[in-house]
Amino acid sequence: QVQLAESGGGLVQAGGSLKLNCATSGLPFSTYSMAWFRQLPGKDREFVAMQTKGDERTEYADSLKGRFTISRDSAKNAVYLQMNSLKPEDTAVYYCAAENSMWPSRAMYNWSYWGQGTQVTVSS
Numbered sequence: 001q002v003q004l005a006e007s008g009g010g011l012v013q014a015g016g017s018l019k020l021n022c023a024t025s026g027l028p029f030s031t032y033s034m035a036w037f038r039q040l041p042g043k044d045r046e047f048v049a050m051q052t053k054g055d056e057r058t059e060y061a062d063s064l065k066g067r068f069t070i071s072r073d074s075a076k077n078a079v080y081l082q083m084n085s086l087k088p089e090d091t092a093v094y095y096c097a098a099e100n101s102m103w104p105s106r107a108m109y110n111w112s113y114w115g116q117g118t119q120v121t122v123s124s
Contacts, residue, residue: 002026002113004096009118012086016122020081022096022115033104034072034079035111038092038120045095047106049081054102086122093117 008020020036035050049060049070058070069082079096097111104110 002098004098004113004115006094006096006115006118009094009120011121011123014086014088014122014124016086017082017084018086018120020083020094020096020118020120022079022081024077024079024098027098027100027113029072029077030074032098032100033102034070035097035099035104035106036068036070036079036081036094037097037108037111038090038094039117040089040092045108047108048094050104050106051079052102052104053100059106083120086120088122088124091120091122093119 003025005023012018033052036048037045038048039045047061051058051070051072067085072079095117096115098113099111
């Protein structure tokens with residue numbers, strides 16, 4: 001059974017940092033591309049970042065480049081999202097996702113496995 005479990009969310013002041021963790025089990029981690037999405041209040045879920053399997057290429061939503069960094073640790077079967085210089089508009093539920101594809105698209109329907117999400121709240 002595949003499981004993805006996010007942690008590390010919480011309340012932070014604007015300008016602060018958080019590091020989200022996503023622990024995985026039940027899938028051969030090294031053969032999956034991993035991603036983070038987020039869902040802002042009242043909005044659709046949107047792409048944040050991905051790191052592909054194999055070459056571990058990274059992609060980011062244009063608006064988040066330079067502030068967010070995705071990384072993965074194959075020894076721990078985990079993927080991380082370091083978020084710096086947080087803004088109130090980053091307030092959202094953050095989800096990790098996994099897909100067995102070398103070149104997954106950014107569309108959420110292309111991702112097979114999802115975690116339950118972790119809330120990030122940035123106060124002004």
